[in-house]
Amino acid sequence: MPRDYEQFIISIKNLTGIDLSLYKEAQMKRRLTSFYEKKGFKSFGEYFRDIQGNPALLHEFLDRITINVSEFYRNAKRWEVLEKKILPRLIGSSKKLKIWSAACSTGEEPYTIAMVLSRWLPLSQIEIFATDLDENVLARAKTGVYPERSLNEVPPEMKNKHFSKEGEYYLVSDEIKKTVTFQKHNLLADRFQSQYDLIVCRNVLIYFTEEAKNSLYKKFSESLKSGGVFFVGSTEQIFNPSQFEFETEDTFFYKKI
Numbered sequence: 001m002p003r004d005y006e007q008f009i010i011s012i013k014n015l016t017g018i019d020l021s022l023y024k025e026a027q028m029k030r031r032l033t034s035f036y037e038k039k040g041f042k043s044f045g046e047y048f049r050d051i052q053g054n055p056a057l058l059h060e061f062l063d064r065i066t067i068n069v070s071e072f073y074r075n076a077k078r079w080e081v082l083e084k085k086i087l088p089r090l091i092g093s094s095k096k097l098k099i100w101s102a103a104c105s106t107g108e109e110p111y112t113i114a115m116v117l118s119r120w121l122p123l124s125q126i127e128i129f130a131t132d133l134d135e136n137v138l139a140r141a142k143t144g145v146y147p148e149r150s151l152n153e154v155p156p157e158m159k160n161k162h163f164s165k166e167g168e169y170y171l172v173s174d175e176i177k178k179t180v181t182f183q184k185h186n187l188l189a190d191r192f193q194s195q196y197d198l199i200v201c202r203n204v205l206i207y208f209t210e211e212a213k214n215s216l217y218k219k220f221s222e223s224l225k226s227g228g229v230f231f232v233g234s235t236e237q238i239f240n241p242s243q244f245e246f247e248t249e250d251t252f253f254y255k256k257i
Helices: 003-016 025-038 044-053 055-065 076-093 108-117 135-143 156-162 210-223
Strands: 099-101 128-132 145-147 163-166 169-172 180-184 196-201 224-232 246-250 253-256
Touching: 003 044, 003 055, 025 044, 025 055, 044 055, 055 135, 076 108, 076 196, 076 224, 076 246, 076 253, 099 108, 108 128, 108 180, 108 196, 128 135, 135 180, 156 163, 196 210, 210 224
Parallel strands: 099 128, 099 196, 128 180, 196 224
Antiparallel strands: 145 169, 163 169, 224 253, 246 253
């Protein structure tokens, strides 16, 4: 690893607590190099010196390293499995579910969880904890305002029931928004709560090294109740679930043993 990037990793960890060495190096380095060159910097050292004294640049950097690509009901067939197979079992064990949407980006995922759950429970009984590293995307998530393209996979009855249209944008209903509590959280550094019935963390783990990924699988497993479920993205199949005290309940759904 060239010294310039190595020093940048150390400096960023000291400044923000974020450990870039746990992200896949080639991917992260390429993304950041192209970003700082567009900004007119010549090296990671020069880039960091400006980040340090410029809050706006720091926010832009944080936005760049977090992968904020999301949409409602992403990979809709998986949400159907959650609704028809996973939730009936979980609700059968406990009417009050403890749910975490980890690395929730701009909020489409936790709001989708609320909509899916609303087929089984009144919204007044639904509470979802949603976290992300990036304060900018959390602020956007709280507003609940989305472009039409984010709603491509939303079932028509859900779109009619839980959204209103204003100009070119769609607004999530206040009833759905009230079910979600957003908070800043660093998956790689912060403590995890425990006794979850359902943890959803999709399309994020692919950006981490194998070592970081395995550490997170272990932490997610420890955070679940026995019988609780870990729901991952469509490129994140766990090939050795038993190593983390999981068994496969369905494709991309892992039950804590």
